[in-house]
Amino acid sequence: xxxxxxxxxxxxxxxxxxxxxxxxxxxxxxxxxxxxxxxxxxxxxxxxxxxxxxxxxxxxxxxxxxxxxxxxxxxxxxxxxxxxxxxxxxxxxxxxxxxxxxxxxxxxx
Amino acid sequence: xxxxxxxxxxxxxxxxxxxxxxxxxxxxxxxxxxxxxxxxxxxxxxxxxxxxxxxxxxxxxxxxxxxxxxxxxxxxxxxxxxxxxxxxxxxxxxxxxxxxxxxxxxxxxxxxxx
Numbered sequence: 001x002x003x004x005x006x007x008x009x010x011x012x013x014x015x016x017x018x019x020x021x022x023x024x025x026x027x028x029x030x031x032x033x034x035x036x037x038x039x040x041x042x043x044x045x046x047x048x049x050x051x052x053x054x055x056x057x058x059x060x061x062x063x064x065x066x067x068x069x070x071x072x073x074x075x076x077x078x079x080x081x082x083x084x085x086x087x088x089x090x091x092x093x094x095x096x097x098x099x100x101x102x103x104x105x106x107x108x109x
Numbered sequence: 110x111x112x113x114x115x116x117x118x119x120x121x122x123x124x125x126x127x128x129x130x131x132x133x134x135x136x137x138x139x140x141x142x143x144x145x146x147x148x149x150x151x152x153x154x155x156x157x158x159x160x161x162x163x164x165x166x167x168x169x170x171x172x173x174x175x176x177x178x179x180x181x182x183x184x185x186x187x188x189x190x191x192x193x194x195x196x197x198x199x200x201x202x203x204x205x206x207x208x209x210x211x212x213x214x215x216x217x218x219x220x221x222x223x
Contacts, residue, residue: 004151031209042199042214043152050209087151095207096167099151 028093132200
């Protein structure tokens with residue numbers, strides 16, 4: 001079957017670094033997406049990885065290991081506005097997104 | 110540019126009633142999607158459309174129907190609502206179907222079926 005696993009909730013301190021992990025099992029693989037979703041709002045695109053390695057985009061970076069079925073999202077210099085849910089989604093061979101339940105990130109001052 | 114709009118923002122509906130959720134995009138995207146989001150679960154695909162005039166079933170299509178008469182609009186209809194359809198519904202679109210193009214989401218419709 002297809003499955004995406006990520007922690008339900010994480011807490012971090014303003015100014016710190018946090019890593020949100022995601023493991024995936026999909027029928028075929030066409031890449032791994034990360035989205036950010038603030039409470040009561042729509043998901044918004046953060047990153048896409050299809051090759052192994054780290055993609056850096058400002059304070060946010062995303063890593064992929066296809067052999068391990070593993071990805072992480074790294075958030076640096078945390079700000080209060082980063083409090084949100086982070087959704088991991090794997091794209092299967094039919095180009096359908098399989099979504100994790102999301103990781104709620106709580107930032108404390 | 111509005112992107113994707115959805116209506117209504119929220120709705121309380123009696124069980125057994127018919128309801129249509131509206132979705133309109135102005136990005137001229139070919140592909141459109143309907144998801145539902147429930148607490149503790151990931152987004153689940155209800156129906157999708159790769160281009161105007163075609164639709165397909167997602168993971169949880171039962172109790173829902175869609176149509177795609179033109180590029181911009183993709184309404185979702187609940188023929189006879191049941192309490193298990195209480196959820197937040199998101200419409201999304203992407204440029205090219207069957208590709209890794211990013212999906213862009215509308216603001217969502219919060220539906221409660223009593």
